[in-house]
Amino acid sequence: MEQFFVTVLLSIEHFHMLGGVAFLAALLAILAAWIMLWLVQYYLLRYGNRLWRATVSLGHVLKSKFICNPYVHRWMRRHPGSIRFLAERADYTHFFGLPLTLLFLSLAVTLVLLVEVAEDVATSDSIVVVDHIAARLISTFRAPELIPVAIWITNWCAPPIIGILLVVACLLLWLVNRRFAAIGLITSLLGASLxxxxxKLIFQRLRPDGAVLFEPSYSFPSSHATLSVAFYGFLGYLLIRSVQKWDTRIKLCFAMMGFIFLIGLSRIVLGVHYLSDVWAGYLVGLLWLILGISVNEWLAATGRIDWNLPLDRRRRILACSLMLVAVIGVAGYLFAQALVFRSLQ
Structure with missing residues (x-):
């Protein structure tokens, strides 16, 4: 896979020598990716419920056919303990069944991917070649007009901003009578940060040459990418958990995914991270996001969090007002920072 990306990036470099074809190709690739994501969202919104019901129905049919098989039936009689364990793991009616199983599998897959990336970086595998070629291309195509925009986006994961929004999020959870949900949020954020x-201290990878911003820390993994998934991903989870409509959940999910993608992209555009740094940061953030979600779902299963708890009108208005003030205030502050940076260029 890494060899494929090396070939593609070298081809782009070759086209760049011939003119601006590479830049146009990059724009077309981004547009194609956006169209694909939009199509996925569209079909999920339109057919997601029916697809889920069909999948559940198919699962019941396969389960009944599987159990009725004479060989399986004989094995079930001989190993009742194993069957009981598997049945409990596949039970979707409570958290300790199928939800916990899926969370554990997601955690395992994420951990394997993270170890693989870390090993490739540590052994200077072909992924490092991809990193350096991509860094050269980004520095070539980096337009001055994009830098303030990238700074505005990337600063959403600056530690002071994350700290402010964390306090606001905890206040909001207290206002909506879901204060125990802050435990999962803090677990995800602090775990990912540490x-x-x-x-960074273990790998001590230097940052790319020609970075727009000075960053004193090491490069691998990207802390901004990590925090974007661990913090904003968890906020997205809280919003999704608090709404009932399927289409609203899908839209929130894709909106948060797009925002997280932009934060990672901004780090690459600013030249402060390699591609593998951002990818590893996403995986680290996802690892702790899954752990944080597991904590919250366990708290919900034990009755400490009630996602369906009704809110009175006063609390709802106060919570929405606080959220809007925080988002608009932070966005305005970051916009002013970006303008100051542009004026100093």
Whole structure:
């Protein structure tokens, strides 16, 4: 896979020598990716419920056919303990069944991917070649007009901003009578932050040359990418968990995914991270996001969090007002910072 990306990036470099074809190709690739994501969202919104019901129905049919098989039936009689364990893991009626199984599998897959990326970086595998070629291309195509925009986006994961929004999020959870949900949020954020710092100290990878911003820390993994998934991903989870409509959940999910993608992209555009740094940061953030969600779902299963708890009108208005003030205030402050940076260029 890495060899494929090396070939593609070298081809883009070759086209760049011939003119601006590479830049146009990059724009077309981004547009194609956006169209694909929009189509996925569209079909999920239109057919997602029916697809889910069909999948559940198919699962019941396969389960009944599987159990009725004489060989399976004989094995079930001989190993009742194993069957009981598997049945409990596949039970979707409570958290300790199928939900916990899926969370555990997601955690395992994420951890395997993270270890693979870390090993490739540590052994200077072909992924490092991809990183350096991509960094050269980004520095070539970096337009001055994009830098303030990238700074505005990337600063949403600056530690002071994350700290302010964390306090606001905890206040909001207290206002809507879901204060225990803050435990999962803090677990995800603090765990991801500490894990990211620890990995930076272990790998001590230097940042790319020609970065727009000065960053004193090491490069691998990207802390901004990590925090974007661990923090904003968890906020997205809280919003999704708090609404009932399927289409609203899908839109929130894709909106948060797009925002997280832009934060990672901004780090690459600013030249402060390699591609593998951002990818590893996403995986670290996802690892702790899954752990944070697991904590919250366990709290919900034990009755400490009630996602369906009704809110009175006063609390709802106060919570919405606080959220709007926080988002608009932070966005305005970051916009002013970006303008100051542009004026100093």
């Amino acid at each position: 894990f990211s710092v620890l990995n």
